Amino acid sequence: MYSLGELAETLGVHLDGDPEVRVTGLSTLALAGPQQLSFLSNSKYLAQLERTHAAAVILRPEQAGQCPVACLLSDNPYLTFARATALFAGEARPPAGVHPSAVVAFDASIHGEAAVGPNAVIESGATLGAGVIVGANVTIGADCHVGAGTRLHPGVVLGRGVRLGEHCTIHSNAVLGADGFGFAPSASGWQKIHQLGGVRIGDRVEVGACTTIDRGALEDTVVEDGAIIDNLVQIAHNCHIGKNTAIAGCTGLAGSTIIGANCTLAGGVGVVGHVEICDNVHITGMTMVTKSITEPGSYSSGTPMSSTRDWKRSAVRFAQLDSIQKRLAELEKRQPK
């Protein structure tokens, strides 16, 4: 619980209201009660602002006049709101130390301020930095390194030799460091290419639940500082994800894909292997990226949704597009000039 005065000071914003009022949590403008803080970042919610029962609202100075309650004035209310969520985050920090049910190899090195949860397994030669939190039933393979302040939620698996930077968050059942999908055809079937590279993750990276990041074939698979990756994303061997790039759920990257910095891939995108996407590219949802992208901007593929009846008509014609174009060219040829 915080007073509005404490909040203003912690968030570095100006308070217009009673600093003694106490706030127990955050909520939306529509649902917030008199002990909750809310925010306005999108002006389409102005009508809700005027009716809010929140204790206070984070908003831009020019909107303060329309606010019926106390204001926390910010030039970037969404960012100030994001910072405020950290103050009310519900997840308790487990006490430092290794739970007696965890199995830790004798030659693993665990910082005295790290916390290792029940039934976690830490294999030979792994090192955990200060403030690392390892959830229940996590497995950390041999020779992994987990940087200071990084949290592994329950069920995460790190294969051997995975290197995680500092202050990362890896969500439950994500798998970092499984073998890349590399096989050579032979007369007797597929010959496995043993994956000798590793996985290297920078600082402040977030990896979603059930996301998979494979180890490289010869060199490492790399995710740079500040990248954020959602749930159920597949990152194949030898991909390289640039700094602060965001990848939404159900996206799949084939092997050796290189993605620049500050890109955003919406959900369900697929990228073929061995292509390169430059910095500052946005890819819309479910796009199939089949070639390199060398210019910043927004890219798309797919067809729009319609009723299945209408869609079937268009879909039939799609298969006739080449003949439609030829018929059109034929008509054009016959036109008088």
Added chain:
Amino acid sequence: MYSLGELAETLGVHLDGDPEVRVTGLSTLALAGPQQLSFLSNSKYLAQLERTHAAAVILRPEQAGQCPVACLLSDNPYLTFARATALFAGEARPPAGVHPSAVVAFDASIHGEAAVGPNAVIESGATLGAGVIVGANVTIGADCHVGAGTRLHPGVVLGRGVRLGEHCTIHSNAVLGADGFGFAPSASGWQKIHQLGGVRIGDRVEVGACTTIDRGALEDTVVEDGAIIDNLVQIAHNCHIGKNTAIAGCTGLAGSTIIGANCTLAGGVGVVGHVEICDNVHITGMTMVTKSITEPGSYSSGTPMSSTRDWKRSAVRFAQLDSIQKRLAELEKRQPK
């Protein structure tokens, strides 16, 4: 093992045949042997009916004349078959009690008739109702509630505070209650929005293996009673899935998607965030839903499969569609009226 007479009584249908014949299991019409029960719900299998060696067949009364063996007469053979599968289900119910290798917080509350499997971890303040089954290596976070009769298969992770109703089934390695993918952009990169909402699941909900249902940002992510969700489905923060809605594998819902009751989403569907789908909507496989749907019915997107050679021709023309339309309009303009 059941006699046909017992089966007829238990399933509430009429038997036309010897009630003493004993049945050990279920099989298809083509493969069933003389100790197995089968069913006919689709008339395209009538030819198989005539040659079946099953002990008995569940079918509609009007099809009984073509059945060479005993009949269990039902107006809805598929539903009667579904009920019969419960009688032959192979999975043993583990004995009540907590396995000695499980780690249970001192202040967790576990009903005396719940069963907690080996190496499961149950954190502080969690409550488990009567008849709950917790599989091996499951992790239940702090303050979760699992309703009576719900089963969590091995490897499931519930984040803190997840609330599950009664008689749900959560398949292995599903993750309920990981953080939603919420970040605010800032000059120094992505600022995490701590996800303060929870996950609330109704009664009789089924969640598939490796499916992820994220906790809400401020309010809860909600799945209503009787919804069924397949494997590898992503349900983002603050989604709301209506009663009895079915979602097939590899589907992804972006944040704050609202789906009504009695909808069916086929596999691989993607739904953008902040849209609303009304009740009784069907979405065909791999459709990209980019806007709200306000009328019941079936919706689609995508293009039909063809040989890669033919497809390439159509795909090239797709990118020329606007110019094709313009050329067509030009020709039309030149036509004599």
Added chain:
Amino acid sequence: MYSLGELAETLGVHLDGDPEVRVTGLSTLALAGPQQLSFLSNSKYLAQLERTHAAAVILRPEQAGQCPVACLLSDNPYLTFARATALFAGEARPPAGVHPSAVVAFDASIHGEAAVGPNAVIESGATLGAGVIVGANVTIGADCHVGAGTRLHPGVVLGRGVRLGEHCTIHSNAVLGADGFGFAPSASGWQKIHQLGGVRIGDRVEVGACTTIDRGALEDTVVEDGAIIDNLVQIAHNCHIGKNTAIAGCTGLAGSTIIGANCTLAGGVGVVGHVEICDNVHITGMTMVTKSITEPGSYSSGTPMSSTRDWKRSAVRFAQLDSIQKRLAELEKRQPK
């Protein structure tokens, strides 16, 4: 560490160079140092060959003249390289025996040369062959069979009665044997069809991380010898995957799909249920397979990526395709013959 002479002998290829030179690992032509082996299989890297600092290069005899260092001559350099990776594979083989923290049912049968890792759980009646490796936190359900030489990486879950052949590799958090997604509609909602079939996996099958292979409804779901399956793939109940077929990441197969031998499905493919794909079919990435395929060859669907601005123009016209075709037909009708 191997000498070049040992490598030539082990790989069955001819060495052109000093057999005493010692090699510590593998790398790419561009990055290999004087103690590393490299390979050339694609002639587009010939320029790198001429500048390589590798100890030796695996290449075709006709390319030896351009190689500045020792050569290992092979008619199939990629396959020879694949075999070489096995010699340098980093993953240690754990010692045989059951880790004291593992929980093994009294009536499970574990070969003396199998290795069961920390906190693994092996349920009643399961049998593990010689050389089986069970990683940390794995769960093996009742009555499973794991063939000799098969490795289950940490976090894998096998449901009851799953049968795995010999020398398979199952990557972390994959789930084999969860219930198929089978429900019958009823007036009171979905009636679960208990899934009574099993999962049967052949020899030398690889299954990726977080991939799900569901048990069959009445008969088994089957994956034949030598098939390779990438991460985050969904294989529904009663699918049948043929010998040596390869399925890339994020692909989903609906129920009862039958795929022949030697097929390759690229990433993100979706296949509707109850279709059959013959042998030797290739499906390109993100294709929606909506019908059976009876001729070998390559198949595709989807639309090409472009800038979002250009794509929006094409997408609008896609929905008008039927009317475009009708307008074209009208113009054609008016043409003088």
